[in-house]
Amino acid sequence: MTASFDHPDVVLCPGGPMLLRGRGRPVEDADGEVHLTRRPVNAVCRCRRSQDLPWCDGTHKLLPPDKRP
Numbered sequence: 566m567t568a569s570f571d572h573p574d575v576v577l578c579p580g581g582p583m584l585l586r587g588r589g590r591p592v593e594d595a596d597g598e599v600h601l602t603r604r605p606v607n608a609v610c611r612c613r614r615s616q617d618l619p620w621c622d623g624t625h626k627l628l629p630p631d632k633r634p
């Protein structure tokens with residue numbers, strides 16, 4: 566079986582979020598609460614500074630480069 570990477574399910578954006586493909590996928594936050602993805606492509610925060618955790622709200626763009634994920 567050959568895997569296709571044309572449209573990977575998970576993409577780590579350098580200095581930014583993790584993109585997760587697909588609706589209804591579970592994402593567990595730091596408190597153990599499970600959130601389900603709601604969009605065809607979902608941005609999951611990796612810097613932990615979003616005001617909408619576990620989702621990325623763009624706050625990572627305000628961080629100095631050495632503080633970005």
Ligand code: FES
Nearest residue numbers: 610611612621625
């Ligand atoms: S990665 Fe975007 S706000 Fe944290």
